[in-house]
Amino acid sequence: MRASDNLQFSGRALTAYPMRTGLILLAMSIGVASVIILTTLGEGARQYVVGQFQMLGSHLLFVLPGRTETTGGLPPLLGTSPRDLTIDDALALKRSRSVQYVSPNVTGAAPVSYGAREREVMVFGTNNELFDAVELKILKGQFLPEADPRDAVSISVLGETLAKELFGKKHPVGEWIRVGDHRFRVIGVLSSEGQSIGMDMKDVVIIPVASAQSLFNIPSLYRIIVKARSKEALDQAEKDVIKIIRARHDGDDDVTILRQDALLKTFDGILKTLTWAVAGVAAISLIVAGILIMNVMLVSVSQRKAEIGLLKALGAPTRQVMTLFLSEALMLSLAGGLIGLALGLFSAKMVTFWIADFPVQTPMWAIGAALLVTVVTGLVFGSIPARQAAKLNPVIALSGK
DSSP, X not given: OOHHHHHHHHHHHHHTOHHXXXXXXXXXXXXXXXXXXXXXXXXXXXXXXXXXXXXXXXXXXXXXESOOOOOOSOOOSSOOOOOOOOHHHHHHGXXXXXXXXXXXXXXXXXXXXXXXXXXXXXXXXXXXXXXXXXXXXXXXXXXXXXXXXXXXXXXXXXXXXXXHHHHTTSOOTTOEEEETTEEEEEEEEEOTTSOOSSSOTTSEEEEEHHHHHHHHTOOSOSEEEEEESSSTTHHHHHHHHHHHHHHHTTTOOOEEEEEHHHHHHHHHHHHHHHHHHHHHHHHHHHHHXXXXXXXXXXXXXXXXXXXXXXXXXXXOOHHHHHHHHHHHHHHHHHHHHHXXXXXXXXXXXXXXXXXXXXXXXXXXXXXXXXXXXXXXXXXXXXXXXXXXXXXXXXXXXXXXX
């Protein structure tokens, strides 16, 4: 039997049972569409996170108090605590020629109120250099002015969401708010287009770092954000930070420095792994569809015994009968895979209408893998009923028993 005759015979067999064929196509298409949609969302989440980090620039250092390390042996009998980071430590880092901006940070939660309206939000203490270090944007008014960070000044900058909830349509700049038991004058409102640095900058109060220390009654810093002059200067900036802190802390390396490029690689690796994981979960549905193909085709074999017996009586070899049934399974798999691919790509594009800022890009490996798994699944599970059909005795098969 020629290949064209083989395909024509298999096609007629599939159209003879539209309900059975439709169920198999539905199962295969759902499986492929699931793989495409989930991998697209996973890849989109990875690109979104990576993009947010890259928009901040790839030459940021985060200096945290305490040394993160693993050592062997028993712990010391007397506990030791790392020396706190101070505003003077942050100012000392400006001595490095590789450092462009230094922003000392203090964070905490506190109730913020204006009139009868009150919200519990994050309070972020910093200085004016944060604005350029992480490329924030101002919607109204101005950011914290240049001043000695050791001076506690009663001024504040609000996130856009917080400003709307506290003031409504009223212009907030120049008004006084209460943060905890302190009063601050609003001098600016951040734009929602500003970048994040580990918190929602749309729902935050920014005050001078010394004011935050007074508000929370803490003398130390939560962290210091350092921006190198360029990506090439990042290594030297890190060395200078370690050298300066060591000199100020009596020769102890008691800080942990996190590089933004290292964090970027870590998040990228984690999200890639998650994308592969969700693709694997979605691929399970393809195996379920393959089992459906096997079960339906086993029923088909019992229904078409007379047809199979006639083929074998006319001289069709065992291999030819197997080829016919495998061709049916392959055609079902390919058709279901292509329908699922079209459905998945269409659904992925629809995400852009629901979430405008979410990057949607289907990885090519997901498309190839989904179609390959579809074909392999169809052939593997289709081979079982194909063998059963090929082993039928022509005389018994013609009798329909």
